[in-house]
Amino acid sequence: MQELVRGMRKQMFVDGQFSTSSTGETFAVFNPATGDEIAQVPDASNDDVDRAVKSARHAFESDAWRTIVPAARERLLLKLADLLEANGDEFAALETLNQGKLLGFSKMLEVGGSVQWLRYMAGWATKIEGSTIDPSFGFPPGVRYNASTRRVPVGVVAAIVPWNFPLLMAVWKIAPALACGCTVVLKPAEETPLTAIRLAELAHEAGFPPGVFNVVTGRGETAGAALVKHPQIDKVAFTGSTEVGRIIGKQCGGDLKRVSLELGGKSPVIVLDDCDPRKAIEGAVGAIFFNQGQVCTAGSRLYVARSRFDEIVSGIASVANATVLGSGFDAGTQMGPLVSAKHREKVAGMIVQGAREGGEIIAGGKDVERPGFFVRPTVISNSDKKPLSIVKEEVFGPVLVAMPYDDIDEVLAVANNSEYGLGASVWTNQLDRALRLVDGIEAGTVWVNTHNMLDPALPFGGFKSSGIGREHGKAIVETYTETKSICIAY
Ligand code: NAP
Ligand code: MG
DSSP states (O other): OHHHHHTSOOSEEETTEEEOOTTOOEEEEEETTTTEEEEEEEOOOHHHHHHHHHHHHHHHHSTTTTTSOHHHHHHHHHHHHHHHHHTHHHHHHHHHHHHOOOHHHIIIIIIHHHHHHHHHHHHHTTOOOOOEEOOOOOOSTTOOEEEEEEEEEOOEEEEEOOSSSHHHHHHHHHHHHHHTTOEEEEEOOTTOOHHHHHHHHHHHHHTOOTTSEEEOOOOIIIIIHHHHHOTTOOEEEEESOHHHHHHHHHHHHHHTOEEEEEOOOOOEEEEOTTSOHHHHHHHHHHHHHGGGGOOTTOOOEEEEEGGGHHHHHHHHHHHHHHOOBOOTTSTTOSBOOOSOHHHHHHHHHHHHHHHHTTOEEEEOOSOOOSSSSOOOOEEEEOTTOOOOHHHHSOOOSSEEEEEEESSHHHHHHHHHOSSEESEEEEEOSOHHHHHHHHHHOOSSEEEESOOSOOOTTSOBOOEETTEESOBSTTHHHHHHEEEEEEEEEO
16 A cells, blocks of 8 residues: 555645645655554645745636636536546545545545535536626616626635545535636645645646646645735635634634634434434444544434433444454454544543543543554443533544433533534434424534435535534535626616
């Protein structure tokens, strides 16, 4: 697998060309399943960021992009999707090597999902429309008016993404931004820059003009911050932690830049007493342990009707205890490593704190005796509903905290007692109770008898501190365009 990385270009992509950073500085990228360094990539300086933004600005204003017909943007995106699909095995292997996820998920979600999103968003390029309006101006006498709106691209977009789904998160931003006629500077997470670099190569091959899509590899506090502050950036599209989202939101507020923020979560999974226990256990397991819990909508708070609490929670703990940890490349592996040593320490620390505050660890919670950044799937029972910090704070790891409840009003109140509001799921076969919860839950997405299902046509985003704005679906056009009103007197 190491050959994959050895053979690829590990450089930034600016103005249609690969380059090192202006300072020559680099940083290391690791294989989280072994802890071994696999590559050094350029550590972008302020000058590099400036060059990338200026290139994107120039491309935005040039005839190579601004005046091409929407169908040409659509064709380029479809070509990129085809190229990604054709190189899918390589991309999937690269993602598993660098991020740690199971190879099957890399194929299905990182590559398959990215291809699906690229194709869906390509279609929007030719479907962006405004409206015609009859204004009521009564003067000057005899003059009539013809008024309409157009949606125009917002401009140069800084796309800043996290490490949990490196390729897919990048495509969630790049594909709609380009479909809407924007140009993009992408900063991947420092842990996982490799597939973004390869994607830039494919975009070049697909024929995107120089500067339309740039990738700067660098650190958040330096390159990321420089990108957000750059005066020639019109919009920041960010996915990441609520903490960094607040910093970016503040900066963009001051600069009056457009901003969309997809942030953290502490999503509740609510199991009602009439549930099918097999489906509820399987569902809750998938909701929290998928991608090692490194999912913004991870179902990390479990609320089970008291009469079913022991049965459901012990069922989840049995699955957790039997989970086989290992490299994402091994066919028998059911859970891979966390993304980095630093993240593993954070997650392990939160488990210890949960136990110290009175949570009962009924699965996992022990060190894993192997190299790499592994944490066992962990279930913490909080049967007497203590105010554990782990009930409030996002772990972003394979850690579930489970609590019983006695009635629907109570569970709705505790489910909503969170600064976050990204996702939630309800497990029941009773329509009236499902709909009462759907109505009352404060979250951008509520699932019933499923969890973590996302589609390019279905808007996605957060209530409360989980974000601002929506991605996917029709809503995406508003995210990457401005409305221009036109009024003609005749
Ligand atoms: P993060 O630390 O917020 O980083 C996200 C991105 O922002 C990275 O590229 C990071 O660069 C960059 N960054 C860091 N500080 C910055 C700054 N001051 N200015 C500009 N950019 C900066 O988040 P993470 O740890 O990578 O990802 C985990 C978080 O993402 C979780 O909270 C999770 O819930 C959230 N998430 C949300 C969604 C959603 O759709 N709502 C989806 C996935 C993940 P570096 O890599 O160099 O630090
Ligand atoms: Mg980071």
